[in-house]
Amino acid sequence: MLREPFRLPFAFFTSGAAALLFQVLWFRALGRVLGNTVWAGALVLTAFMLGMAIGGLLVARWTQRIRNPARAFALAETTVALTGILPVWGLPLLEPVVGQWLAPLAGHPAAMAGVRLALALAAMLVPTIAMGTTLALGVRVLAHKETTRALGVLYAANTFGACFAPLVAEYYLIGALGLRGTALAAAGLNVLAAALVLTQPPGVAAVAAPAPGSYASRKRLLFAAAAAGGLALALEVIWFRLLLLYAPGSDTIFAFMLTLVLLGIAIGGALAPLLARLQIVWVTMGSSLAVVVGYLLAGWTSGSGKPDLVHYAVPLMLPAAILSGSLFTLLGAELRAESQNPQPAIGVLTTANTLGAALGAALAGLVLLPRLGIESSLFLLAAGYALLPLLVAKPARMALPLIAAAAGLLLFPFGRMDMHLKAAALPYQLLDDAKVVQVTQGPTTTLQLLKRERFGDALAWRLLTDNYSMTAINSEARRYMQLFAWLPLALHPEPRRALLISYGAGNTAQALLDEPQLRQLTVVDVSPEILGASPVIHGKRDPLNDPRVQLVLEDGRHYLRTHGEQFDLITGEPPPPLIAGVVNLYTREYFMAVAERLAPGGLATYWLPVPQFKLEGARAVMRAFCDAFPDCTLWAGGQRDWILMGGREFRNRPSAQHFSRLWRDAAAAPRIAASGFEYPVQLGATFLADAEQLRRWYAGTPALTDDYPKRIAPATAVGEPAAEYAAWLKPDGARRRFEESRWVAKHWPAEFIEASLPFFAIQPVLNGGIARDVVRSMPHLDAILRNSDLRIPVLWLLGGDVTEQEIVNRRLAAEGYRHDYAYPLGARALAERDYATAGDLFAEAAKQGPGPAGALAAYALCLAGLHRQASAAEGAHKLAPQLRCWSDQATKP
Numbered sequence: 001m002l003r004e005p006f007r008l009p010f011a012f013f014t015s016g017a018a019a020l021l022f023q024v025l026w027f028r029a030l031g032r033v034l035g036n037t038v039w040a041g042a043l044v045l046t047a048f049m050l051g052m053a054i055g056g057l058l059v060a061r062w063t064q065r066i067r068n069p070a071r072a073f074a075l076a077e078t079t080v081a082l083t084g085i086l087p088v089w090g091l092p093l094l095e096p097v098v099g100q101w102l103a104p105l106a107g108h109p110a111a112m113a114g115v116r117l118a119l120a121l122a123a124m125l126v127p128t129i130a131m132g133t134t135l136a137l138g139v140r141v142l143a144h145k146e147t148t149r150a151l152g153v154l155y156a157a158n159t160f161g162a163c164f165a166p167l168v169a170e171y172y173l174i175g176a177l178g179l180r181g182t183a184l185a186a187a188g189l190n191v192l193a194a195a196l197v198l199t200q201p202p203g204v205a206a207v208a209a210p211a212p213g214s215y216a217s218r219k220r221l222l223f224a225a226a227a228a229g230g231l232a233l234a235l236e237v238i239w240f241r242l243l244l245l246y247a248p249g250s251d252t253i254f255a256f257m258l259t260l261v262l263l264g265i266a267i268g269g270a271l272a273p274l275l276a277r278l279q280i281v282w283v284t285m286g287s288s289l290a291v292v293v294g295y296l297l298a299g300w301t302s303g304s305g306k307p308d309l310v311h312y313a314v315p316l317m318l319p320a321a322i323l324s325g326s327l328f329t330l331l332g333a334e335l336r337a338e339s340q341n342p343q344p345a346i347g348v349l350t351t352a353n354t355l356g357a358a359l360g361a362a363l364a365g366l367v368l369l370p371r372l373g374i375e376s377s378l379f380l381l382a383a384g385y386a387l388l389p390l391l392v393a394k395p396a397r398m399a400l401p402l403i404a405a406a407a408g409l410l411l412f413p414f415g416r417m418d419m420h421l422k423a424a425a426l427p428y429q430l431l432d433d434a435k436v437v438q439v440t441q442g443p444t445t446t447l448q449l450l451k452r453e454r455f456g457d458a459l460a461w462r463l464l465t466d467n468y469s470m471t472a473i474n475s476e477a478r479r480y481m482q483l484f485a486w487l488p489l490a491l492h493p494e495p496r497r498a499l500l501i502s503y504g505a506g507n508t509a510q511a512l513l514d515e516p517q518l519r520q521l522t523v524v525d526v527s528p529e530i531l532g533a534s535p536v537i538h539g540k541r542d543p544l545n546d547p548r549v550q551l552v553l554e555d556g557r558h559y560l561r562t563h564g565e566q567f568d569l570i571t572g573e574p575p576p577p578l579i580a581g582v583v584n585l586y587t588r589e590y591f592m593a594v595a596e597r598l599a600p601g602g603l604a605t606y607w608l609p610v611p612q613f614k615l616e617g618a619r620a621v622m623r624a625f626c627d628a629f630p631d632c633t634l635w636a637g638g639q640r641d642w643i644l645m646g647g648r649e650f651r652n653r654p655s656a657q658h659f660s661r662l663w664r665d666a667a668a669a670p671r672i673a674a675s676g677f678e679y680p681v682q683l684g685a686t687f688l689a690d691a692e693q694l695r696r697w698y699a700g701t702p703a704l705t706d707d708y709p710k711r712i713a714p715a716t717a718v719g720e721p722a723a724e725y726a727a728w729l730k731p732d733g734a735r736r737r738f739e740e741s742r743w744v745a746k747h748w749p750a751e752f753i754e755a756s757l758p759f760f761a762i763q764p765v766l767n768g769g770i771a772r773d774v775v776r777s778m779p780h781l782d783a784i785l786r787n788s789d790l791r792i793p794v795l796w797l798l799g800g801d802v803t804e805q806e807i808v809n810r811r812l813a814a815e816g817y818r819h820d821y822a823y824p825l826g827a828r829a830l831a832e833r834d835y836a837t838a839g840d841l842f843a844e845a846a847k848q849g850p851g852p853a854g855a856l857a858a859y860a861l862c863l864a865g866l867h868r869q870a871s872a873a874e875g876a877h878k879l880a881p882q883l884r885c886w887s888d889q890a891t892k893p
Helices: 004-034 038-061 069-105 109-141 147-198 218-243 251-275 280-297 309-335 343-387 395-410 416-432 475-491 507-513 528-541 556-562 588-597 615-628 668-674 680-686 691-698 723-729 731-740 742-747 750-766 778-787 792-797 802-815 819-831 835-846 853-863 867-872
Strands: 434-441 446-454 457-465 468-473 497-501 520-525 549-553 567-572 598-608 633-636 642-648 687-690
Touching (some): 004 147, 038 343, 069 556, 218 251, 218 343, 280 343, 280 395, 309 343, 343 416, 446 528, 475 567, 475 598, 497 507, 520 556, 588 642, 598 615, 615 642, 615 723, 633 723, 680 687, 680 750, 687 723, 687 731, 687 742, 723 731, 731 750, 778 792, 792 802, 792 819
Parallel strands (some): 497 520, 567 598
Antiparallel strands (some): 434 446, 598 642
16 A cells, blocks of 8 residues: 555556546547648647646636545546547547538638537547646645645656656557557546545645745736746647657657656656745746757767767757746746635646647647748747746846846857758768758658759659658659559549549659549648649649649548548558558558548559568558458559559459550650550569458458557568568569469450560569669679560669650750760660660770779670670670670680
């Protein structure tokens, strides 16, 4: 049995843990029902804070009615337990119904926002009101103790409990129990808190003497409490955005960052009795300096190498969070100053602080970040703390704290943001030999647009969101992203309406718009930053400028629930599965919503980035997709990027003529060929498995569902594909499954089944499975040149692509020939089987420096029958012996 002095703090510890668990669960459930946009998230947070604020106000007004605060606390905890479970268990059942309710408001953003707020309030109002009463009731139970000590102990205990909850939830509870089971665990903690307080012996009747009155009036103190709450939550939003430049925005990373902030607040509450010896003005001044110094020190480390997230997060957030926790406690003591009963003061303190917090979080995400950016927002918030003394101190006592805070603001390290942005972009700049051409700090992400140039023109692009490469435009990415469209377009008899969920770099949209029959393309995306990069990347050929495109800034899942129209094609390439919230776009419930929006005979394709899953995660996603689409099939867009396809009552078997129509289109054909599909029959060689073959692989694996989101099992590091993934890509096995597939026999053009078979052997090159070492890959090059007339795999094996060839053409037309064009022109000649010209051009390129050009010159000249010139080519000794056309004695060293 717990000793009496520890019983109430432990009750608050369990109450805080339960509150954070419920908050995590409610936000997940409401995110699925109301959407996962930054605006919907702000409304859900506002509803949560409003409930807490109402609870604080009610407990302040009911002071005379509540005669037994311990019993009232137990009742509040029991209320949270009983009503907190309802949103977690009930909202998933109501998701389709709520979608129908919201459907008429789809074109009215203001009305939609109001209804979303009302629904969030309705879901959380009762339990959050109950939560908002508990702190004031607990302090009243300890009314015989000095307010700063009582409030500090309980606030610290409550926040300590809260700081452990996110980590326990993310690392254990949600995975083991599911969301509904975790809700029951949270309710159990509430019941435990109630039981602990009910067994608390009655406190001493006398109450502690109130502290001397302060200079500040009650209204000014409440305004200060609101401002402190707003500054603290705004800082949390800005801090998290900054730290995401150093770590992916996964659920566990967010849990770690939240834990660190809550830990600081808890420490601050515990230290408040010691800091009470200082005047509040010095605590506010310290908070301002902590923001400035934390930003200055974040990332500094004495060790070698790149510092990890902890080295950024601890100095950045912990000192300011500690002082924020102390400030809340000290303001509570000031508010109680003239009152014998602490309950009203702590109640209104809770109300003011939570209302300010709701406003601060919304302003930070929707106003400060998009308008000022991270660095200027931090400066503004530091200035806000520096100005708080104006509300809580006499003018005579303000001078020194204000001077100290002003000195800190004058030393604010402006320009340090460039270092953080460069640190996030540097790995990709080195990988691509690229430069940053645009930076956007918006409401949903910090976007850096990287451009790789060749001969002064754009060769490739990469979109970096925070520190994660979200999408790209290069030969490899373009191939799989456009295959999302070309595969169903070839199979569908009459594609008129298409839905694209997640725009990315615009590759898939561009491919869909190549279809002349397409009348409407609806593009749904949550990120205005990514959509804003499209004109920079595509220029005059921006897909978003096509009159057939209807752009919707919304969460894809919410769009499916709130719009009733049906589509012939639906395709989706959501963010990587590691990113927080993205699991909602991979569950069985989501895929069923996709199936419902398909018109009869429609097809859906979906991204499956297999190396980003552990094996059990990939199986769970496949199971979820195949549960929604019994005719599911699996295709290889690349070594790392696979495609799931399924239909709704899909029975079509297109003729070869219909299947090949895009290859006869003057606009579409060159783009399709550039991605390695020079002939329509090559689509068949991307086949990996049909539903029957897939079920044998994922048999026994439970599907990924909304209730068990941890089954997604994202890989924490993306490396080479696992052996099981690699086995699926082996050409002989994929070819055998294609020949045996009932789905292929039923839906693939009969004339193309046999014709597709030889192209399976080429897939390792087109999938990116061959190491990009030109000399070592020359046996593959030789096989392609001798056994096919394909051009694109030749260019790719030589390190080039069609985009590079187009750049060279433009440069030749503008300025004539230059020696550094010799290598790409040699690659073109080799792809066209003009071996003599290729040999001469590669020989010229070999004279410009070391590289593979010499071996290529010798090889091309051998194919041209020019054996003597081949052996004399500079660098000919690098050519593999089996590819030489001369004896070793004739090799030039």
